[in-house]
Amino acid sequence: MRRMTARPANAHQARLLRLLRDGGPNSRAQLGDQVDLSRSKLAVEVDRLLETELVVADGLAASRGGRRSHNIRLNPHLRFLGVDIGATSVDVAVTNAELEILGHINQPMDVREGPVAVFEQVLSMAAKLKATGIAEGFDGAGIGVPGPVRFPEGIPVAPPIMPGWDGFPVREALSQELGCPVMVDNDVNLMALGEQHAGVARTVADFLCVKIGTGIGCGIVVGGEVYRGTTGSAGDIGHIQAVPDGRPCACGNRGCLEAHFSGAALALDATEAAVQQRSPELAVRLEANGTLSAVDVAAAAAAGDATALDLIREGGNRTGQVIAGLVSFFNPGLVVIGGGVTGLGHTLLAAIRTQVYRGSLPLATGNLPIVLGELGPTAGVIGAARLISDHLFSPA
Amino acid sequence: MRRMTARPANAHQARLLRLLRDGGPNSRAQLGDQVDLSRSKLAVEVDRLLETELVVADGLAASRGGRRSHNIRLNPHLRFLGVDIGATSVDVAVTNAELEILGHINQPMDVREGPVAVFEQVLSMAAKLKATGIAEGFDGAGIGVPGPVRFPEGIPVAPPIMPGWDGFPVREALSQELGCPVMVDNDVNLMALGEQHAGVARTVADFLCVKIGTGIGCGIVVGGEVYRGTTGSAGDIGHIQAVPDGRPCACGNRGCLEAHFSGAALALDATEAAVQQRSPELAVRLEANGTLSAVDVAAAAAAGDATALDLIREGGNRTGQVIAGLVSFFNPGLVVIGGGVTGLGHTLLAAIRTQVYRGSLPLATGNLPIVLGELGPTAGVIGAARLISDHLFSPA
């Protein structure tokens, strides 16, 4: 099938496309209620969008008491590819233009194998999804990587956990391979975009999205837009000092949050506890698998293991202290906690909440929800699709 | 004199007004180079602005190789009032429309005397400035208060150090008294606006402006706009924990940055050092004045007093640690240090720099200037004038 290459010609068209993306099929009249354009002007813009085939007619809408309106929807053949490259696994999903997931695969993979190997993997996963018949090609792709990105060019810069990627032209390369526009961003930012689009943050303009996975990062949304900082490293909170003179960290400092709590740190602590026989639950699991991860800690905690619960609580306290500082500074309307360790669930959340509500002033915390992400592992890929759709649904 | 009440009728006019404000008198042709409007359109908009008397003709410009152009400038009779209410003193200044200070008074005053007393003071200071003949009335006023503000309404909310002000309709009241539009903001945000307009931050889109005075606050500028947070308390970094289990703070917690370093904390530490005879310089000054302030510490440090230097260094280290966290999180393009204690100067700056450059990742600090504010005590009042001019020079 021929891929769509058209772009909205002006801000009005872009606005309409986004309304259709976020609100699904809509009648012309309903669109008119939302955009403050004259009937004639609206008709003209819709007609032009129909010409570009970005949107299509879609039958009649229900009557609102009079003549029934013709429905308009985004072209149902449009397909976006959402790619979320984590430290230890890759998620690839296909969405339609409304960013609904049509297919989703996850595979373990170490990002340190480098961009070439990872891309091969990603492309084969994309091919596998295509083979199921849900897509014949892609109109755009969004991709998240676990490190800072020079956003306009889509190039990772000095990413600590993926050294081989520094300066690799991800956007350019993937665009070549896929033959469609590509946008690249930090995986944490994409999680924030995902939760904003389809998750808990739908109605909030300013919020923080803390992702606790192999590392710890924080997506920052200001006025509905992701804030990336001067060099693209905004939200890199894993190396904020959480414990004075604490554990040494890979970054060269001591006491970094990430050194004390993250998927990796938690696995280490759990292993130590198991070896020292402080936790029967964890010891059993270590024996069984030969290794421990955050998932084991979650399971042990669910089984009531005191040591596992302590580990989670302590980590939550540390994280909560750091977040408390960020809340004082940023005064967000919402804090979302997500990432691989959300399996730790309410024990973690309770610890974080306690620290934040205690450590920040009432004016900042008074009406501040602190919640787990709604979307789990799909947040990243939805965010990735959202990223590229935002790009494509803006004036050329 | 009749005050100007006109406002720009559209975005083009607003743009032109801001260009004239920031760039001073300009020829029509030069304006044309900057705004991407057709000559005819530009001429129309300029004519309309001339009609409103917001701008006036101002003689002929130098030739650029052909016919000389007629200069345009903002009406030289326009006057803005900039008010900066600190914890212990009040600054009032009068500016022209280009935000140049024409007159400036500072008077000590305790903000805790409440809004009525402070307003009386402010109005009498404004009257005094008027009496010098630099202004016959005011076309707008900006006012900064040392606490969080609900910005759209211009009402302080739950300000810790000025309890009597909670909920007081500052904007409304002052607008009544002065008979002109008024905007209210946090004093730290105004300092940031001031440094952005006329100081070190002229060319930077994303920066932090840390003000160390009686308390500690931080102005946040994102994409050239001040970010105020969900409830107007963004930047309230004085109560971030800097020392685990540190000194008790007025807010109820322990170890807040403000409890360990600020104008007030520094005075306390200095007095203690003097009483304990650890610092001859400070002891002499205590004897002479009966009390010590940050200024005395600065003087003692300048005289080479080791204890004073230590106090500054330690405070700088604490502040620097907190800023290091903020830099990791926010990835600014510039950090400005200002406020009453900037007299501590380079000792303080050096300590802060050391901590930030050590405590944040290279990607965030690599090209990050950390500098003292350029404007000193005028930053606040210039920022206040900028605030109201931004408001007035935007489409009605």
Place this chain on the structure above:
DNA sequence: CTACTTTTTCCACTCTCAGGACAAAGAAGG
């Protein structure tokens, strides 16, 4: 079948705006 709503199309009129032509004002050079 009638009266009323809502949606959509059509159309005439207004308004904006870009850009060309030209006049005005000055610079540079002889």
Place this chain on the structure above:
DNA sequence: CCTTCTTTGTCCTGAGAGTGGAAAAAGTAG
């Protein structure tokens, strides 16, 4: 002083965008 070139400012016209009224089309409710 005169000629030629450059820049600036004004005027004007034609293209196009956009508004809002009117009427047709397509329903609903009774």
